Amino acid sequence: MKKYSMLLLGILTLLLFWGCTSSEDEAKMIPSKYKNISNTYKGEDFQLSMNSSKDFYSPFLDEITFEMKHQGKGIVTFGTPFIVERYKDGEWYKVPFRGDYGFNSIGLTLNFNYNTYNQTVSMREYGLNFEKGVYRFVKDFDIEDSRKKFTLAAVFKVE
Structure with missing residues (x-):
């Protein structure tokens, strides 16, 4: 017994x-500090868009690639840091990274000569595991020679 x-x-x-x-x-x-974020910013003399390489992913994904594409004359600067958010119950929530992680402190520029940048995010490096749902990759950008800043988000689904 x-x-x-x-x-x-x-x-x-x-x-x-x-x-x-x-x-x-x-x-x-x-909860996210952002509400609705576009994937495209239109400046006076340029446009910047950010998209995922695919619209749908498996929950067992190893990495995701996001493309930032610049069109026009303006110069945009940004770094490697990003945020991942999940849409649940009508709200966006920040997805926490697990373990030790860090971002390389690299300043990146997009302009008429260098107009595309792909950033590949390793799930293992940031301890990310995705359940089925809707997510977004969020990044901040600056317009060179200006105090203007903006944020873009690329939405993707895990099915």
Whole structure:
């Protein structure tokens, strides 16, 4: 009888632990400071767009590539940092990175000579795991020789 009681207690403990950890990521999700973000910015003499290389991904994806495409004369600067957000229950939430991660401090420029930049994000490097749902990759940009800043988002789905 003692064996069965210990076995039952062990199973209940595992179920309780599993139940707590499955909602742990959702508990860590912070509401986004952004609401609706476009994937395109139109300046006075240029346009910048940001899109995912695919619209749909498998939950078991290894990496995602995002393309920033510049058209026109203006100069846009940005870095490698990004945010991943998930759309759930009518709101956007920031998806937390896991483990030790960092961004290379690189200043990047897009202009009429260098008009396309692809940024590939490794899921393993940032400890990202995606459940089925709608996500967006969010980046900040600056217009050179101006104090203007803007944010773009590329939306993608995990199915």
